[in-house]
Amino acid sequence: MLGLMQTQPLLISGLLTFAECHHSDAEIISRRVEGDIHRYAYADLARRARRLANLLQNWGTEPGDRIGTLAWNGYRHMELYYAGGGSGRVTHTINPRLIPDQIAWIINHAEDQALFFDLTFLPIVQLIHDKCPTVKHWVVMIDADRMPADTGIPGLENYEELLAAQSGDYEWPELDENTACGMCYTSGTTGRPKGVLYSNRSSVLHAYGISLPDVINISSRDSILPVVPMFHVNAWGVPYAAALTGTRVVFPGPALDGKSVYELIESEGITCAAGVPTVWQMLLNHMDANKLKFSTLNRTVIGGAACPPAMIDAFEERYDVRVLHAWGMTETSPVGTLSTLKNKHLELDPEAQKKILLKQGRAVFGVDMKIVGGDGKELPHDGRTAGSLMVKGPWVIEDYFRSGDPSPLVDGWFPTGDIATIDEDGYMQITDRTKDVIKSGGEWISSIDLENIAVAHPEVAEAACIGVKHPKWDERPILVAVKKPGSDLTREELLAFYQDKVAKWQIPDDVIFVDEIPHGATGKLLKIKLRDLLKDYRLPTT
Ligand code: AMP
Numbered sequence: 001m002l003g004l005m006q007t008q009p010l011l012i013s014g015l016l017t018f019a020e021c022h023h024s025d026a027e028i029i030s031r032r033v034e035g036d037i038h039r040y041a042y043a044d045l046a047r048r049a050r051r052l053a054n055l056l057q058n059w060g061t062e063p064g065d066r067i068g069t070l071a072w073n074g075y076r077h078m079e080l081y082y083a084g085g086g087s088g089r090v091t092h093t094i095n096p097r098l099i100p101d102q103i104a105w106i107i108n109h110a111e112d113q114a115l116f117f118d119l120t121f122l123p124i125v126q127l128i129h130d131k132c133p134t135v136k137h138w139v140v141m142i143d144a145d146r147m148p149a150d151t152g153i154p155g156l157e158n159y160e161e162l163l164a165a166q167s168g169d170y171e172w173p174e175l176d177e178n179t180a181c182g183m184c185y186t187s188g189t190t191g192r193p194k195g196v197l198y199s200n201r202s203s204v205l206h207a208y209g210i211s212l213p214d215v216i217n218i219s220s221r222d223s224i225l226p227v228v229p230m231f232h233v234n235a236w237g238v239p240y241a242a243a244l245t246g247t248r249v250v251f252p253g254p255a256l257d258g259k260s261v262y263e264l265i266e267s268e269g270i271t272c273a274a275g276v277p278t279v280w281q282m283l284l285n286h287m288d289a290n291k292l293k294f295s296t297l298n299r300t301v302i303g304g305a306a307c308p309p310a311m312i313d314a315f316e317e318r319y320d321v322r323v324l325h326a327w328g329m330t331e332t333s334p335v336g337t338l339s340t341l342k343n344k345h346l347e348l349d350p351e352a353q354k355k356i357l358l359k360q361g362r363a364v365f366g367v368d369m370k371i372v373g374g375d376g377k378e379l380p381h382d383g384r385t386a387g388s389l390m391v392k393g394p395w396v397i398e399d400y401f402r403s404g405d406p407s408p409l410v411d412g413w414f415p416t417g418d419i420a421t422i423d424e425d426g427y428m429q430i431t432d433r434t435k436d437v438i439k440s441g442g443e444w445i446s447s448i449d450l451e452n453i454a455v456a457h458p459e460v461a462e463a464a465c466i467g468v469k470h471p472k473w474d475e476r477p478i479l480v481a482v483k484k485p486g487s488d489l490t491r492e493e494l495l496a497f498y499q500d501k502v503a504k505w506q507i508p509d510d511v512i513f514v515d516e517i518p519h520g521a522t523g524k525l526l527k528i529k530l531r532d533l534l535k536d537y538r539l540p541t542t
Contacts, residue, residue: 009174009175009176009177009200009201010177010200010201010204010205011086011172011174011175011177011200011204012081012082012085012086012181012200012203012204012240013082013085013086013087013172013173013175014204015082015204015207015240015243015244016042016045016046016049016082016086016172016243017046017172018243018244019042019045019046019243019244019246020042020043020045020046022246023042023220023246024041024042024043024046025041025042025043026041026042026220026246026247026248027039027040027041027248027249028040028041028042028044028045028075028078028248028249028251029248029249029250029251029268030073030074030075030250030251030253031074031251031252031253031254031255031260031264032074032253033072033074033118033119033120033141033142033253033254034142034143034146038074038075040075042243042246045075045078045079045082046082047168048079048163049079049082049083049086050083050168050169050170051163051166051167051168051170052079052080052083052163052166053083053086053087053170053172054166054167054169054170055083055162055163055166056083056084056087056089056114057087057170058166059113059114059136059137061089061113061114063087063088063089063173063175063179064088064089064090064179064180065089065090065113066089066090066092066110066111066112066113066183067080067084067089067090067091067092067112067113067114067115067116068092068093068094068107068110068112068114068115068116068135069091069092069093069094069115069116069117069230069231070094070096070103070115070116070117070118070121070124070125070231071093071096071116071117071118071121071141071230071231072118072120072229072230072251072252072253072254073226073227073229073230073235073251073252073253074118074141074230074251074253075251076116076141076159077093077141077230077251078230078239078249078251080116081182081230081234081239081240082243084181084182085181085182085200085203086172086181087170087172087173088173088175088179090180090181090182090183090197091181091182091183092110092112092182092183092184093182093183093184093230093231093232093234094106094107094185094231095185095229095231095232095521095522096120096121096124096231097521097522097523098193098521099521100124100127100128101128102193103124103128104128104131104132105192105193106185106193106195107128107132107134107135108131108132108133108134109185109193109195109401109402110183110185110195110401111134112132112134112135113134113135113136113137114135114136114137114138114139115132115135115137115138115139116139116141116159117138117139117140117141118140118141118142118254119140119141119142119146119148120254122140122148122151125138125153126151126152126153129153137155137157138153138155138156138157139156139157139158139159139162140156140157140158140159141159142158142159142160143160144158144160144161175200177199177200177201177204178199178200178201179199179200180197180198180199180200181198181199181200181203182197182198182203182234183195183196183197183198183401184196184198184231184232184233184234184330185330186329186330186331194400194401194403195400195401195402195403196330196331196397196400196401197401198234198333198395201394202333202394202395203234203237203240203333203395204240204244205366205394205395206237206240206241206333206335206366206395207237207240207241207243207244208241208244209335209364209365209366209367209395210236210237210238210241210335210364211241211244211245212364212365214338214340214362214364215324215335215338215340215364216241216272216274216301216324216338217299218238218241218242218245218247218272219245219246219247220245220246220247221271222245222247222248222271222272223247223248223249223250223268223269223270223271223272223296224238224242224247224248224249224250224270224271224272224273224274225250225251225252225261225264225265225268225270225272225273225274226238226239226249226251226252226273226274226275227252227256227261227273227274227275227279228274228275228276228279228303228304230251232304232330232522233328233329233330233333233334234333235274236274236301236303236326236328236334236335237333237334237335238274250264250268250270252264256279256282257282257286258282258283258284258285258286258287259286261273261279261282261283262283262286262287262292265294265296265297266294266295266296269295269296270296270297271296271297271298271299272297272298272299272300272301273297273299273300273301274300274301274303275300275301275302275304276302276303276304276305276522276523277302277304277305277306277307277308277311278305278523280300280302280311280315281311284311284314284315287319288314293319294319294320294321297319297321298320298321298322299321299322299323299324300315300321300322300323300324301324301326301338302323302324302325302326303325303326303327303328303334303335303338304328304522304523304524305523305524306360306430306448306452307323307325307358308452308455308456309354309358309452309456310452310455310456311323312325312354312357312358313354316354323357324338324339324340325338325339325357325358325359325360325361326338326339326360326361327360327361327418327428327430329416331396331397331414331416332367332391332393332395332396332397332414332416333395333396335364335367336363336364336367336369336391336396337360337361337362337363337364337367337369337428338360338361338362338364339356339357339358339359339360339361339362339427340357340361340362341353341356341357342425356427358429359423359427359428359429360420360427360428360429360430361427361428362425362426362427362428363391363426363428366393366394366395367391367392367393367395367396368391368392368393369389369390369391369422369428370389370390370413370422371385371386371387371388371389371390371420371421371422372387372388372390373387373388376410381422381423381424381426382421382423382424383421383422383423383424383427383429384421385421386419386420386421386431386432387419387420387421388415388416388417388418388419388434389415389416389418389419389420389428389430390410390413390414390415390416391413391414391416392409392412392413392414396414397414417433417434418430418432418433418434419431419432419433419434430448431446431448431449432446432447432448438465438466438467438475438476438477440467440470440473440475440476440477440505440506445467445477445506446506447464447465447466447467447477448465449502449506450463450465450477450479450498450502450506450508451463451464451465451479453497453498453501453502454479454481454494454497457489457494457497458484459483459484459487459489460481460482460483460484460489460494461482461483461484462481462482462517463479463480463481463482463517464479464480464481464517464525464527464530465477465478465479465480465508466478466480466527466530466531466534468509468534468537468539470509470539476508476509476539477506477508477509478508478509478510478511478512478534478537478539479494479508479510479511479512480511480512480513480514480517480530480534481494481511481512481513481514482513482514482515482516482517483513489513491510491511491513494511495507495508495511509539509540510539510540512534512537517530518530518533
């Protein structure tokens with residue numbers, strides 16, 4: 001027997017109309033490419049999104065068509081999120097940090113019909129515009145009087161002029177909630193990038209999920225700063241969750257350095273921020289060097305890569321900011337787990353609490369997870385046994401967009417490629433990634449642990465740990481490290497730093513100092529490239 005309740009579909013346009021009706025005056029603030037700070041409210045967002053939806057329709061784009069963006073975090077990008085997804089099109093956010101050939105490949109694979117871009121990315125568009133035959137409109141998102149001249153791009157259009165010419169009357173269609181609304185290609189550190197296609201339903205459910213108190217806990221009393229890019233898994237869903245909760249949003253635009261981020265946090269009274277560890281490291285360096293304090297920030301979501309213990313110490317002890325360590329993937333919308341204490345942990349001493357908070361955390365309702373061994377059998381949740389992490393749920397991927405490969409699911413579960421433990425309380429902890437795993441004599445060694453120890457050394461700026469072939473142990477870890485300026489740290493001193501921090505057999509066999517470690521487009525260490533650079537390396541024989 002079916003329930004007798006209404007079945008309104010969960011739609012992106014529903015988030016926008018709710019925001020327009022219930023918190024129309026909540027602000028959306030953006031640092032712009034133009035250099036100034038722009039302010040408007042959800043009512044303005046809704047008004048302009050309707051004009052934009054009319055534009056997409058009047059251009060003759062069809063429901064289901066992909067609309068590309070190459071843009072920083074800002075209000076125009078948010079308008080594209082809602083106009084694209086709300087009208088049944090697919091807003092396809094593209095990572096501008098990829099190389100131009102890869103960007104063109106992604107646009108062609110997605111068959112984008114239009115491309116909206118910030119002026120910053122004009123040089124990329126100049127290189128690729130004649131290689132992307134499906135794109136019929138190239139649109140610069142800049143004030144009309146700042147349009148660049150002589151770009152060499154035929155028919156280049158201006159966002160503000162296009163919007164001004166459209167009617168503000170538009171009725172959002174009542175779509176099937178499984179209709180696609182957004183798209184993001186994975187970072188592409190291995191092989192060709194793969195497209196993840198979000199639905200209205202998955203995005204709305206994810207927005208509900210991440211707003212919960214044990215997750216990001218955002219509300220109409222917060223001001224949130226998503227430093228995590230809108231081109232990287234929808235800025236972790238913040239633009240949707242903010243509309244759902246009436247949260248004041250502040251977008252950092254192109255200025256992501258420590259000083260700019262700090263100034264925005266202070267000038268806009270930010271209470272909650274979200275970003276990857278690299279960004280927070282830049283912020284902390286700036287604050288440490290200038291002896292600064294936060295006056296309003298009370299929590300920060302750190303994810304995308306493991307949060308080093310030293311970073312939790314800095315935020316919590318020096319700056320009184322709670323760290324919310326989160327794990328997720330492009331394929332999981334992205335939030336899967338987040339670490340907050342349970343009631344029974346509140347009496348623990350700070351060190352014991354920190355141990356828990358350093359884990360990637362508990363699953364959000366909507367994400368089921370398990371760990372399995374090499375034989376596919378489920379492993380115990382004892383906090384010690386590590387296995388391949390598998391997830392499933394209504395905001396987890398079912399298949400990649402036109403990949404030509406079979407669905408990645410195994411018995412309905414998505415294999416994350418991460419290796420993790422899960423403890424009795426349900427806290428998941430990543431110990432490594434399948435592609436990076438170092439297996440020595442049949443035992444796992446966590447490259448993440450070894451990297452964390454290295455960067456905790458006061459003279460190490462950055463470190464990456466990779467496995468190299470060994471005749472007896474199969475693989476052994478070596479550490480590639482960048483010294484801080486002026487340091488004369490030696491290999492022996494750094495190896496000695498590992499004594500008593502890990503088991504003897506886990507200590508790296510060698511240290512190679514380099515000037516720079518290669519990074520992928522999303523700032524992650526590019527271990528494949530590193531392995532390639534070190535392919536002629538031989539382990540020391542003594
Ligand atoms: P992406 O799809 O580019 O967001 O990358 C997802 C991958 O980043 C995950 O599968 C993990 O390997 C890694 N990752 C994300 N969050 C964390 C975290 N908190 N700790 C460790 N690794 C993480």
